[in-house]
Amino acid sequence: MNDLASLAPLLCGVFLLAGLVKGLLGLGLPTVAMGLLGLVLPPVEAAAILLVPSLVTNLWQLLAGPRFGALLRRLWPMMLAVVAGTVAASGVIAGAAAPAAGAALGAALALYGGIGLGRLRLRVPPTAEQWAGPLAGAVTGLVTGATGVFVVPAVPYLGSLGLERDDLVQALGLSFTVSTLALGAGLALHGALPLAASGGSLLAVLPALAGMWLGGWLRGRVRPGTFRLCFFAGLLVLGVELIWRGLA
Structure with missing residues (x-):
C-alpha cells in the first residue's frame, strides 16, 4: 500500500469528481473511483480504498427513499446472489493476477460506457x-468480485423493471450498498484489507460527500443529456486504456 500522505491529493481529487458524478446522476462513484485509481494503483488497493466512501454515500441514497421495505422484499433474491457471486469471485481481485484484474476492470468500464452510449x-x-433477478445478481457479483465495479449488469437490469424514478434511485442504492459490503467481506476473507487502506478509505469520505453536494x-444547471454523454464516453475511453495496460 502506498504512503497515505502521498496519496491524499489524489484521493481528494478522485473522490470529489466521483461524488460529483453520483450527485448528478445518482450513480457512478465506485465506477469513476475504481477507473481513475486503477490507473495508478493495483485494483485490490483501489477497491479497499473505495469501501467506506461507497458505503456512506450509498447508504445515504438508500435510506433517503420511502420504499426500502417493499424494494427489499422484491429484490432480495437478486441481492443474495450479488453477495454469493462477489464473495466467490473476490479471490480474483485479491490474488496475484493483478494485470488480469486490471484488464477485467477495463472491460467492465468499457462495457458499461458502451451500454450507456447505446441507450x-x-x-x-x-x-x-x-x-x-438472481441471474443478474450473480453476474453482477462475479464482476464485482473480479473488478470492484458494481454496475454491470445490475444497473441495466434494475432500469428494465419499470420502477418509478425515486424507486429506481433507491433500488440502485440498495444494490450498491449490498455490493460494497459483499466486496469488503470478500477482501477481508482473502486478507486484502490492510490498515493503510482503511486510512485512505476514511480520508475519501469527505471529498466524496462534498462532490455529491x-x-x-449542478443537477439543475447542467443539461443531463450532455453530461451523461461525456460520462459514458469517458468511461469507454478509460476502460480501453485499462485493458491496454492490463494486456501489455
Missing part, C-alpha cells in the same frame, strides 16, 4: 423476475 432500453416482465447543486 439500450430493456424491459423485464414481472413473470421473469423470479429467475432474471456539488453534483446535486
Whole structure:
C-alpha cells in the first residue's frame, strides 16, 4: 500500500469528481473511483480504498427513499446472489493476477460506457423476475468480485423493471450498498484489507460527500443529456486504456 500522505491529493481529487458524478446522476462513484485509481494503483488497493466512501454515500441514497421495505422484499433474491457471486469471485481481485484484474476492470468500464452510449432500453416482465433477478445478481457479483465495479449488469437490469424514478434511485442504492459490503467481506476473507487502506478509505469520505453536494447543486444547471454523454464516453475511453495496460 502506498504512503497515505502521498496519496491524499489524489484521493481528494478522485473522490470529489466521483461524488460529483453520483450527485448528478445518482450513480457512478465506485465506477469513476475504481477507473481513475486503477490507473495508478493495483485494483485490490483501489477497491479497499473505495469501501467506506461507497458505503456512506450509498447508504445515504438508500435510506433517503420511502420504499426500502417493499424494494427489499422484491429484490432480495437478486441481492443474495450479488453477495454469493462477489464473495466467490473476490479471490480474483485479491490474488496475484493483478494485470488480469486490471484488464477485467477495463472491460467492465468499457462495457458499461458502451451500454450507456447505446441507450439500450430493456424491459423485464414481472413473470421473469423470479429467475432474471438472481441471474443478474450473480453476474453482477462475479464482476464485482473480479473488478470492484458494481454496475454491470445490475444497473441495466434494475432500469428494465419499470420502477418509478425515486424507486429506481433507491433500488440502485440498495444494490450498491449490498455490493460494497459483499466486496469488503470478500477482501477481508482473502486478507486484502490492510490498515493503510482503511486510512485512505476514511480520508475519501469527505471529498466524496462534498462532490455529491456539488453534483446535486449542478443537477439543475447542467443539461443531463450532455453530461451523461461525456460520462459514458469517458468511461469507454478509460476502460480501453485499462485493458491496454492490463494486456501489455
